[in-house]
Amino acid sequence: xxxxxxxxxxxxxxxxxxxxxxxxxxxxxxxxxxxxxxxxxxxxxxxxxxxxxxxxxxxxxxxxxxxxxxxxxxxxxxxxxxxxxxxxxxxxxxxxxxxxxxxxxxxxxx
Amino acid sequence: xxxxxxxxxxxxxxxxxxxxxxxxxxxxxxxxxxxxxxxxxxxxxxxxxxxxxxxxxxxxxxxxxxxxxxxxxxxxxxxxxxxxxxxxxxxxxxxxxxxxxxxxxxxxxx
Numbered sequence: 001x002x003x004x005x006x007x008x009x010x011x012x013x014x015x016x017x018x019x020x021x022x023x024x025x026x027x028x029x030x031x032x033x034x035x036x037x038x039x040x041x042x043x044x045x046x047x048x049x050x051x052x053x054x055x056x057x058x059x060x061x062x063x064x065x066x067x068x069x070x071x072x073x074x075x076x077x078x079x080x081x082x083x084x085x086x087x088x089x090x091x092x093x094x095x096x097x098x099x100x101x102x103x104x105x106x107x108x109x110x
Numbered sequence: 111x112x113x114x115x116x117x118x119x120x121x122x123x124x125x126x127x128x129x130x131x132x133x134x135x136x137x138x139x140x141x142x143x144x145x146x147x148x149x150x151x152x153x154x155x156x157x158x159x160x161x162x163x164x165x166x167x168x169x170x171x172x173x174x175x176x177x178x179x180x181x182x183x184x185x186x187x188x189x190x191x192x193x194x195x196x197x198x199x200x201x202x203x204x205x206x207x208x209x210x211x212x213x214x215x216x217x218x219x220x
Binding site (some may be wrong): 001004030031033035040041042043044045048050086088096097098100101102103 | 160
């Protein structure tokens with residue numbers, strides 16, 4: 001099956017810093033999505049981004065489908081950005097079955 | 111408000127006992143999903159349903175059962191056959207590609 005690798009596994013930042021999170025897939029995926037899980041466990045969908053670039057406020061994401069990776073950029077980080085960031089994607093033959101990476105744990109300190 | 115609700119927030123299971131986790135959505139989404147999350151790990155798919163009265167096994171269905179009698183509801187039963195049920199359980203729904211998650215249920219074995 002498809003393997004999803006996220007890096008770095010942990011990231012510690014001071015407020016105001018920028019960061020880049022990476023997601024690599026072992027095979028082509030459809031419906032690539034980025035999620036943020038807050039410290040209470042709630043997952044929020046950040047981006048649906050099978051290809052190209054999208055921006056939403058201080059967050060942006062880029063997916064290069066031909067090279068099987070995606071990047072999530074966080075600019076001017078805030079303490080509320082803390083949590084775990086997951087990427088997930090589904091194989092082209094079954095897009096309902098999302099495969100999740102193990103996440104990047106981000107801690108932002110004031 | 112539209113959204114996904116899960117209950118209870120915490121659930122304790124005794125040895126040999128079956129327990130049922132509730133998931134309800136009022137988003138009019140066709141598809142619903144159950145995921146399991148272990149500490150420090152990503153999410154793994156247990157079961158999913160694309161339409162009422164139909165569901166498919168995910169990657170870790172053994173020891174679990176589901177039903178989909180109504181569009182709004184997708185309960186998950188953790189049976190006594192699931193030998194390691196302690197985990198965080200997340201329900202999601204989607205209309206199209208983007209998945210939206212409920213707040214989760216933490217299941218602990220006594």
